[in-house]
Amino acid sequence: MCLGIPGEVIEFLPDQADLARVDVSGVKRVINVGLLADERVEPGDWVLIHVGFALSKIDEAEAAAALQFLEGIGQAYEDELAALAESRIE
Amino acid sequence: MTAPHDSPARASWVEEALREHEALQRTQHEQARGEHDEIVGEATQFEHHGSPQPLPGTVREELVLERIDRARRARPRVREDRITMSHGAGGKATQTLIEAVFLDTFRNPLLEPLEDAAQLHVNGARVAMTTDSYVVKPLFFPGGDIGDLAVNGTVNDLSMAGAVPLYLSAGFILEEGFGVADLARIAASMQAAAIRAGVQVVTGDTKVVEKGKADGCYINTAGLGIIEHGISLGVAHARPGDVIMVSGPIGDHGVTIMLARGELDIEADITSDTAPLNGLVAGLLAAAPGVRALRDATRGGVATILNEIAAAAGVGVVVTEDDIPVRVQVRGASELLGIDPMYVACEGRLVAVVSPEDADSALAALKAHPQGTDAAVIGMVTAGPPGIVQLKTAFGGTRIVDLLVGDPLPRIC
Amino acid sequence: MKFVDEFRDADKAHALAARIAALCEPGRQYKLMEVCGGHTHTIYKHGLEDYLPEQITLVHGPGCPVCVIPMGRVDDAMALASEPDVIMTSFGDMMRVPGSNGSFFDAKARGTDIRMVYSPLDSLKIARQNPDKRVVFMAIGFETTAPSTAMTVLRAAAEGLANFSIFCNHVTIIPAIKAILDSPDLRLDGFIGPGHVSTVIGCRPYEFIARDYGKPVVVAGFEPLDILQSIYLLMLQLSRRAAAIENQYSRVVPWDGNAVALRAIGQTMELRPYFEWRGLGFISHSALKVRQEYAQFDAETLFSVPGVRVADPKACQCGEVLKGVLKPWECKVFGTACTPETPIGTCMVSPEGACAAYYNYGRLTRQRVKEASTS
Numbered sequence: 094m095c096l097g098i099p100g101e102v103i104e105f106l107p108d109q110a111d112l113a114r115v116d117v118s119g120v121k122r123v124i125n126v127g128l129l130a131d132e133r134v135e136p137g138d139w140v141l142i143h144v145g146f147a148l149s150k151i152d153e154a155e156a157a158a159a160l161q162f163l164e165g166i167g168q169a170y171e172d173e174l175a176a177l178a179e180s181r182i183e
Numbered sequence: 184m185t186a187p188h189d190s191p192a193r194a195s196w197v198e199e200a201l202r203e204h205e206a207l208q209r210t211q212h213e214q215a216r217g218e219h220d221e222i223v224g225e226a227t228q229f230e231h232h233g234s235p236q237p238l239p240g241t242v243r244e245e246l247v248l249e250r251i252d253r254a255r256r257a258r259p260r261v262r263e264d265r266i267t268m269s270h271g272a273g274g275k276a277t278q279t280l281i282e283a284v285f286l287d288t289f290r291n292p293l294l295e296p297l298e299d300a301a302q303l304h305v306n307g308a309r310v311a312m313t314t315d316s317y318v319v320k321p322l323f324f325p326g327g328d329i330g331d332l333a334v335n336g337t338v339n340d341l342s343m344a345g346a347v348p349l350y351l352s353a354g355f356i357l358e359e360g361f362g363v364a365d366l367a368r369i370a371a372s373m374q375a376a377a378i379r380a381g382v383q384v385v386t387g388d389t390k391v392v393e394k395g396k397a398d399g400c401y402i403n404t405a406g407l408g409i410i411e412h413g414i415s416l417g418v419a420h421a422r423p424g425d426v427i428m429v430s431g432p433i434g435d436h437g438v439t440i441m442l443a444r445g446e447l448d449i450e451a452d453i454t455s456d457t458a459p460l461n462g463l464v465a466g467l468l469a470a471a472p473g474v475r476a477l478r479d480a481t482r483g484g485v486a487t488i489l490n491e492i493a494a495a496a497g498v499g500v501v502v503t504e505d506d507i508p509v510r511v512q513v514r515g516a517s518e519l520l521g522i523d524p525m526y527v528a529c530e531g532r533l534v535a536v537v538s539p540e541d542a543d544s545a546l547a548a549l550k551a552h553p554q555g556t557d558a559a560v561i562g563m564v565t566a567g568p569p570g571i572v573q574l575k576t577a578f579g580g581t582r583i584v585d586l587l588v589g590d591p592l593p594r595i596c
Numbered sequence: 597m598k599f600v601d602e603f604r605d606a607d608k609a610h611a612l613a614a615r616i617a618a619l620c621e622p623g624r625q626y627k628l629m630e631v632c633g634g635h636t637h638t639i640y641k642h643g644l645e646d647y648l649p650e651q652i653t654l655v656h657g658p659g660c661p662v663c664v665i666p667m668g669r670v671d672d673a674m675a676l677a678s679e680p681d682v683i684m685t686s687f688g689d690m691m692r693v694p695g696s697n698g699s700f701f702d703a704k705a706r707g708t709d710i711r712m713v714y715s716p717l718d719s720l721k722i723a724r725q726n727p728d729k730r731v732v733f734m735a736i737g738f739e740t741t742a743p744s745t746a747m748t749v750l751r752a753a754a755e756g757l758a759n760f761s762i763f764c765n766h767v768t769i770i771p772a773i774k775a776i777l778d779s780p781d782l783r784l785d786g787f788i789g790p791g792h793v794s795t796v797i798g799c800r801p802y803e804f805i806a807r808d809y810g811k812p813v814v815v816a817g818f819e820p821l822d823i824l825q826s827i828y829l830l831m832l833q834l835s836r837r838a839a840a841i842e843n844q845y846s847r848v849v850p851w852d853g854n855a856v857a858l859r860a861i862g863q864t865m866e867l868r869p870y871f872e873w874r875g876l877g878f879i880s881h882s883a884l885k886v887r888q889e890y891a892q893f894d895a896e897t898l899f900s901v902p903g904v905r906v907a908d909p910k911a912c913q914c915g916e917v918l919k920g921v922l923k924p925w926e927c928k929v930f931g932t933a934c935t936p937e938t939p940i941g942t943c944m945v946s947p948e949g950a951c952a953a954y955y956n957y958g959r960l961t962r963q964r965v966k967e968a969s970t971s
Contacts, residue, residue, distance in 0.1 A: 117515040
């Protein structure tokens with residue numbers, strides 16, 4: 094019973110309802126995407142996989158925003174460290 | 184479901200397990216550290232009664248950890264009355280079984296080191312001897328078959344003792360109904376592997392059992408090799424400051440087998456890494472006399488070997504997650520399966536413990552050989568805490584890597 | 597790995613750690629609970645506590661669905677597995693959980709047909725391939741997993757499978773959180789909210805925590821940076837004396853949850869009037885069972901299950917660990933009589949249990965960790 098991991102949708106299985114092939118780091122697995130019936134899911138989309146089902150579609154915009162926040166924190170930190178190093182009261 | 188007010192049953196095995204432990208603790212008390220346990224007892228009482236001077240949290244935690252260490256050092260006992268798959272996984276249960284049943288019964292100084300091969304003196308020559316059984320399922324998989332595994336595995340166990348592998352035996356247990364063509368294919372693989380490794384199969388045995396047993400084919404091997412003068416390898420020789428390296432990416436074999444079982448609807452381009460390592464080892468030992476120990480990372484994976492080093496030499500081991508080579512696909516498959524590549528078997532990788540002076544030449548020697556092109560330094564031996572393996576995570580934190588419990592990947596070799 | 601590696605960057609972790617430390621008021625102690633077992637696992641696996649100042653303590657919560665299953669239910673599952681012609685299928689985490697007479701693993705050694713699966717769909721496949729056997733799926737998990745079980749039952753119904761049923765032990769997270777909030781033993785400052793449960797139930801169900809109890813909640817992802825960022829957001833709220841629900845895991849968690857998933861659950865399952873949780877006692881409306889309309893897929897209807905209550909062993913302090921009252925090493929049997937190899941309680945046997953996580957990964961004091969990482 095693993096945690097959810099992200100995978101990229103490669104293709105839908107033509108004759109099987111709700112089944113799609115996903116790719117996780119080059120490893121391919123068939124999963125059930127029935128829980129995402131209310132959304133448009135297309136090859137190239139990323140989904141969260143849990144016990145053989147896609148639970149949620151990963152929102153790339155939100156992911157980018159989250160990363161940007163982290164970059165910002167990282168950059169601000171670097172700036173602070175740099176400023177600290179430069180301002181020496183002697 | 185019964186309503187809440189019925190009086191509940193009790194699990195008697197728990198009370199028994201506790202009584203055993205209390206008995207064990209009493210004997211340990213008598214041996215030395217009665218005071219410490221009293222302090223722990225008092226400390227926990229202080230917590231409950233709100234005394235003005237409880238011991239600080241970190242001190243109490245240390246006392247508990249000491250208590251745990253003592254429990255871990257206790258004499259191994261097999262608690263189960265039946266063998267479970269855990270006993271075959273190469274982790275804690277396997278170790279306990281070996282120590283409590285086999286080591287205890289056969290006890291002699293040649294057996295005690297429990298290395299991959301026994302090191303014997305026969306009429307002035309130093310001979311290495313090893314034995315292995317192969318129960319892999321499926322028999323044929325991407326990258327090899329049970330035959331390759333049998334020859335390479337035996338050759339490798341001898342090589343880990345620093346021996347030049349020479350002769351193998353091959354005993355077959357065949358299931359009634361097994362295809363003769365398949366058997367011929369396995370034998371051909373074994374011969375090809377033997378030629379590649381420069382060894383010969385010189386004796387063997389064949390048995391047949393009824394349909395339903397032996398799952399097609401089981402193979403048992405024994406191997407003999409000669410250890411050259413001056414070579415003395417063993418995990419107990421590891422010392423603080425020694426460098427630990429691995430000869431290539433880990434986890435390929437175990438994951439290949441899991442996927443080859445076909446139960447999981449997972450497709451990936453991963454093949455078993457089964458290969459003979461004697462050439463690699465010869466080059467390594469020639470270039471780096473400061474090699475202290477070699478182990479091939481089979482059942483239980485690299486994590487098991489690191490724990491064996493720490494336990495045998497009474498040292499600590501620290502490895503860095505980012506430095507451990509793992510193929511991207513092995514990592515992906517492991518995440519999907521919820522397993523940790525550190526515990527997954529390889530069949531063509533070794534872990535080497537090398538003195539710091541010789542580390543550079545050792546790594547260069549590994550990389551110069553086709554079996555070791557992706558070799559990497561993964562960590563080092565430290566003074567302590569003894570017996571503990573720590574991992575510096577990619578994230579910068581630290582965690583422990585303990586021996587495997589249970590059996591996530593049954594019958595992979 | 598995309599969406600994973602970026603959230604494991606150590607440099608950003610240091611930046612967040614500095615910010616978190618800066619938000620700590622001098623002399624004040626903070627207790628933050630991570631509800632979900634998956635978070636506990638990540639915290640120990642990546643050594644996250646090393647990044648937090650001494651003033652912040654992470655308290656481990658009851659969000660480990662294996663940990664909260666009482667021994668009696670395990671015995672019930674073992675009884676089902678021993679029925680003639682039954683193939684019991686289960687996730688790996690359940691295999692070593694001990695009942696009063698051993699675990700699935702032990703039963704397997706005695707010859708019972710118990711198979712490990714990675715998905716309830718695998719169980720369905722086994723049912724199709726073995727028409728002469730009755731296949732039972734041990735359904736465990738919070739709302740994260742219940743939709744998958746529900747979809748599997750719907751699929752079994754659509755295919756008219758006659759030999760498949762589930763032994764339903766799904767539990768719901770909100771009653772557990774409420775039990776923690778109402779517990780007199782705990783004074784928590786905030787919650788790291790469950791990530792994957794929230795993909796199904798959304799963030800609204802947590803609003804009562806801020807509104808009625810005045811505690812902030814940040815729904816968090818499972819990568820180390822997700823958790824650190826969530827702690828940072830909690831500390832920010834606390835420094836502003838705020839109490840609101842925030843969604844740090846917005847790349848995966850929709851505020852309103854997954855309607856399809858909730859519909860599937862609603863169609864196939866309903867709440868039990870009460871259910872016993874290991875260590876927390878009986879909690880009303882906290883667990884799911886199969887609806888009457890799908891009774892042919894309900895193992896409890898098809899088979900007679902003993903239903904005997906087994907008391908938690910006196911020495912087992914899983915309950916207090918699950919509530920966050922005790923740290924794993926404070927349990928008297930931790931690491932001695934109770935180890936991952938010889939577990940007494942569920943917290944030690946489940947990979948998401950706090951005791952297992954601490955024993956397997958975290959088992960060193962902070963002092964020793966600092967020493968070791970500088971050597």
